[in-house]
Amino acid sequence: MAVHDISALESGASSVERVPLSRRDAILTSIDRALGHLVEIPAALLVVAEVIILFIGVVARYGFHRPLIWSDELSSILFLWLAMLGSAVAFRRGEHMRMTALVASVGPRMWAFLDVVGTCAALAFLLMIVAPSFEYAYEESYITTPALQIANSFRAAALPVGISLMIVFALLRLVRYGQVRTVLTALGTVVAIIGLFWLAEPLLRTLGNLNLIIFFVGVVALCVFAGVPIAFGFGLAIFGYMALTTHTPMMVLVGRMDEGMSHLILLSVPLFVFLGLLIEMTGMARAMVAFLASLLGHVRGGLHYVLIGAMYLVSGISGSKAADMAAVAPVLFPEMKARGAKPGDLVALLSATGAQTETIPPSLVLITIGSVTGVSISALFTGGLLPGVVLAITLGVLVWWRYRGEDLSHVKRASGRDIFKAFIVSVPAIALPFVIRAAVVEGVATATEVSTIGIVYAVLAGLLIYRQFDWNRLKPMLVDTACLSGAILLIIGTATGMAWGLTQSGFSRSLAAAMTGLPGGGATFIAVSIVAFVILGSVLEGIPAIVLFGPLLFPIARLVGVHEVHYAMVVILAMGIGLFAPPFGVGYYAACAIGRVDPAEGIRPILGYLLALLIGLIIVAIFPWISIGFL
Template identity: 70%
Template sequence: MLLVLAEVCVLLSGVVARYVFHEPIVWSDELAAILFLWLSMLGAVIALRRGAHMRMTALVSRCAPGTRLFLDAFALAAALVFLALLLMPAWEYAAEEAVIVTPAMEISNAWRASALPAGTVLMLAVCVVRLLRCGPAGKVLPAVLAAVALALAFWLMGPLLMPLGKLNLVIFFAGVVGACVFAGVPIAFSFALATFGFLALTTRTPMVVLAGRLDEGMSHLILLAVPLFVLLSMLIEMTGMARAMVQFLASLLGHVRGGLNYVLIGGMYLVSGISGSKTADMAAIAPVLLPEMKKRGARPGDLIALLSTTGAQTETIPPSIVLITIGSVTGVSISALFTGGMLPGLVLGLALCVIVRRRYRNEDLSNVPPISRSQIGRTFLVALPALALPFVIRAAVVEGVATATEVSTIGIAYAVLAGLLLYRQFDFSRLPAILVETATLSGAILFIIGCATGMAWALTQSGFAHDLAEAMTGLPGGKYTFMAVSLVVFIVLGSVLEGIPAIVLFGPLMFPIARAVGIHEVQYAMVVVLAMGVGLFAPPFGVGYYGACAVGKVDPEEGVGPIWGYMSALIVGLILVAAIPWISIGFLDS
């Protein structure tokens, strides 16, 4: 609770000092980064204690009760194995960071890095306690022994794995990850186990490097927008702003079949890119719409499927951190990328609307009363302060008042004032639970991102990226074949790599090839970003999909079936963007 409140106060103070008093607080970002790693790790601890880490239970839920208990215990034991292996590298990493002095506050960086070993110890303790409470010892002990035996078996096979070279990529990043995911091991620990095994058994990389990659993935300041937007979304609900917005939107589209689904698509388009994180974007809008949509009979699985695919749809909407990254590593004009990014997102959004119309063409609206124009006007006036929030946030970013990370604190301050002064709804007794829930949900999401970052780094070091670029250079068929293969490759890569690390890795390699075969660099950027977005939100490996499930509090299994219709629409839209250059570059000269 205190860490969440401290982050809000530190960042908001920095905005006020810089923009109002023109006296920047030079240490605000540094302090926020120190607190952020502690918030991420302690949030991951609470998430593990509450069983809130995302896991795929499609197979586990269909097993007999005895088998299900075994697999649940095995999932905890697998997490325990990784945490035990990580403990010493995390300690060594914190010790190495002790000699580094932070530039602004001039304190040892160990104050920040100590969050890794501290969080690891606490998660180890939580795993032990949960295993003791999981069930009878006769059922739990075999699962623990199985997890330990598998780890030992891989260790003993180390001399045999080393000579296999690139085949180890398939063994660990397809075999181990796939087996763990479908056995019900939390997604983050599935990624982490495969990465640790690959690095420890097939390379000579010190494991302290993996601890550093976890730190990098979990504590990037841009990701601080995740807990802050999660908090903002909860405040929007508590203060009555969400209810006012939903009532107005329902008054406009309530008589249309699937109307609120269209609102979700448009709303994600509106808020996308504000935070720099798709998970934060979803956290900002999902709690506003999903409860009302469930009341109207929409299935949670279908809602989470649509939420996930809207996250992929809006990857190119400015101000997009991914587009900024592409511009910085490839030399493409960022202003051109921003101009070219609006229409591709709209094309994919329209494709999603086609699926919504088909799925909800028989929606029962008999319980939805007709709304008069005067009622629409009244609901609009009530909702106006709430509807203004996305515009306030976007204006603050565009006008340079706040960074993509800081802007969420402006939204939080706005929501608090609106709740206290306008809507007169602010339940202080709910605030502690909201702050703890913010930390829990954020910890689960950020730990997945941290482990995915470690896996991305391992793939980089394997030479996989360079080999892929060389293979694509020699493809026959010119730009059409290159574009088609790029679509497939980046969808696959998007399912295992976060957008920014992947762009940093592949951008300098692939964009020169695209230019050489005659593809406009802005169009290729749109195709790459959208293709990786599709992969990022496609189960069973897409990290973004599990982030959406965490935000919507829906079991991942429920959305696996419904998501493929929406994914098909995204792929059709993606093919249109790839086939028609005008969609991406038509407005560049205007």
Template identity: 70%
Template sequence: MTITSTHGGHDRAVPFGATVTAQRARRIEAVFGATVEYLAALLIVCEILILLAGVIARYYLSTPLPWTDEAASILFLWLASLGSVVAFRRGEHMRMTALVARTSPDRQAFLDTVAIAAALAFLVFALGPAYEYASEEIHIVTPALELSNAWRAAALPVGLALMAMMSLIRLFKSGNWRLISASVAAVAVLFAVFAAARPLLQDLGNLNLVIFFVGVSGITVLLGIPIAVAFGLATFGFLTLTTTLPITVLVGRMDEGMSHIILISVPLFVFLGLLIEMTGMARAMVAFLASLLGHVRGGLSYVLIGAMYLVSGISGSKVADMAAVTPVLFPEMRKRGMTSGELVALLATTGAQTETIPPSLVLITIGSVTGVSIAALFSGGMLPALVLAAALSAVVFFRTKKEVMAGVRRATGREIILALVTALPAIALPFVIRAAVVEGVATASEVSTLGIVYTFIVGIVIYRQMNWHRLVPILVETAALSGAILFIIGTATAMAWALTQSGFSNSLAAAMAALPGGAGTFLAVSIVMFIVLGSVLEGIPAIVLFGPLMFPIAAQMGVNDVHYAMVVVLAMGIGLFAPPFGVGYYAACAIGRVNPSEGIRPIVPYVLALLVGLAVVAAFPSISTCLLPQAAGGAGKP
């Protein structure tokens, strides 16, 4: 007996037994997935409460709690691991699907299943070393809580095991045994080929760097395998087949990357970004800007640029920023004659423009992997974004001369004042966050908790739009996005360590130092390099992978570290939001409900404007450093 399945885009015959298996897999996934999601949501709440207790006790009561950092660190690795499981269940691990999407439905279904099978293979191979790594941590005791460090380290093998289970469930959900068998066989054959080639690979020396870290990682990323898995497979293959190092080293570097105390702010800022959208704070800011500029030609485009600047100063999440601004502005902008392509082009490029505005997740990542002071990065990121905003505004001025203004009414002074009063609590939040870090009230890891409490109070007391039923879904969404980010950081940290140990960093430093033209040429090469990396890998994995290599070279070349951070972050932002490979562009299209093909031509002048603005930022270091307490970045506390 057979029934019809639509997996892969068109009908095909599927055996009845396979369908029963698929239905059972879906039921198991529903229970299993919901359990993990609620646990991850609970961990986020616990993190917020622990960090907030630490801030209150230290700053307001002058009685620091020595255990808060330890407890937060232990729970954070569990949150990262369970969040990765949630992201895997929801299919939200970062992938490059531009090439896969262009294939036929059958081939696309095959490649999607190969991606799951490849992830399962990596997880199974890493599970044993992860268990061994956690076992070795049993005898290490934390100083404040006096707990075995195995309680923290166990998060990795548990998370890997749960992701492996989720991989199996997702394979069985397809209900197509032929597709599953072909995909698993393809992955098994590739692994067997590499295993058989081990004697040859061990004689190739540094050529293996190209084979694994360019070839394997590049091909797997292009095939749509999750970026974190691609990095993990490349590093695992390199260590296993070409060195004698134990694989527990890979797990140790993953632990180091995923549990860095600075990165605790990632899930909290993601949650804050979703929270301000839910409470109506973003809508209030947009309404105020629209009351000021809505009556001028191109005014709503300027409002979009300004709104993204302000909202980015709160959330740190570009997806949250775009989702908050788009529903408010796009309908009216369409009424004024702007095409869908023009709208999404401007939306995407404002996403690139605001990459340096604190609390940017990329800036937090730079601080965690390079040692640059996050307070300095937060201070240095404000003006570079303004330069790019001015460049985009210049394009808007010339492209909106024919905007339809019929029926557009100028807001009265009373309406402007009312909109300002309504928006003031929302507008104040970015300044509260920045002041809390600069004045030492809270670290960059803790300040998001103050923002969350502030947003709850404002949402309940002033805007009265607190939808309590949405809190759990928002927490789950936060866990999924955070898990996807942190899992990439973990495997990218392992790859960066392997590259460093191989001597690649020394060779790269020597090659960059030998470039003619000194610091200017170095910055130009860095811009090109990070635009490409941003389009292929996205900002966070690119900076984790190459930040530890490039920032020391920048220091040797005499480039200020904060200035260099602004240049590379903006370059990655342009790559991330520029078609055809930038995934941020496709996220903007999805949020704006616009066909990606419509924005390809309109986005060109905006991208050129961003490049001009980036050139100005690169040429004048004072733009990035003039707001620092001293005209220098440097390492420091977060």
């Protein structure tokens, strides 16, 4: 089972926990199904609306030189609705990502119990945040959008609506669960833990920044390893920290979640997810894989090298690692699985390539560093190419080692004629990444809009060239897009809340002060920076981390004699390793969601890839020429 579906787990434990279906159960199931359709249909339509609005904006601006000033604003309004409705769909389906490494080893009965605990924990967070979300939406009614001149509450209302829908789905799931004792025990467990924290509030308020470890390490670890969905584990940690150790209104947390989920550049996530599904459905994926396989299929680990190279090529075109992975994985994973690759190893390598390609332009992290630190963006773009190559080589060496004994006796080496024929067929598919990158570089479309060009290109190629376009699959694909995107975006939203909590605690200032006084000059500063940003990367997205710490640490780098472009590459790669390192790295769970693989399956394989990335990072750190040699 690639992604643990909570309802499926319940079915799997039927011999232990379920009772025969009653009339009440049938009614509740019908209600759940009807409500699910009512959520899925608008979620699917929102994906279509976003594609149309953004593509029309590109045509109007670039084709007719008459930009639509309202297109980005309307897209932003609809995007938050897409994220929240998608989260509700994912909750109903049980497709919010969670770690099951420990849960899977405790036996069916305990697994079923912890499964219900996960639902109760998610419900607890939703119930605690629903009132502040309504308050936040009401406060936003006083703000008028600049272009459309409508109250911002039309956008912000997506938060309480989505949260309320998830509460309803959680309650339906608990009521439908056959064993009342299990549900009551799980509810009692969650309430007892929350009650203990509430009683400890006077003590917690005296502990200062020790609370960061208690909540952001302890609570998150407890939730993650108990199988609570990652987004809700993060949410419980930041809610507990803010409610029990600060006097901050909870409406602020909702605002930070809004900020994290509705950043317009993240709109590329659902659009690239949909593009990946289109590439598969239209036959473009098969054409591309057939050509790549004809070139490297006879080489041991050949398609793994292709995955590394493909991520290098498409990286940065969307501004989001999740979107980059969503564009590549559906193309390569099916054939790689057919050749015997294990899903856990595939998602581990996908995560590793996400970290590997963080410095490759055009990268929003590079642009952000330039904007907040004053470093030349063109220098950062030039300096970012070779570090990605170095990490690609270290990953390639590990792929060679792991697959040096791969049995390819069943794989026939393609002839030159076969390779040429496969190339001709695949040209429209292979051209897609270059079309997308050219559209960004030439200014035809922004990093957000460019995915719509890819979607239109894929639709036309499927209809006119490959003649494969299954209209019956369109609705399920749109719903799957909304579902997967909602699961990813809710994790980003709660992680953004955690990032805000770190900032408000004064941790960033304390970190900068400590690093300024380090002995050993630039070498020690870089070494400590690597450790610090690996840790920070596990709880922060790249852009928020750079905004928080870039203005503090880059001046220190200059003082200790470290070239700022070199330091930028080291920091970005270290942060990328943290971002994709389990058990806390958000990017790892995004990769698992995109690959539809249980996170537990990728834990062991990714350790080797993380070591390879770390070796590559150390090489980049020791030899500044790799980053600044072509400046």
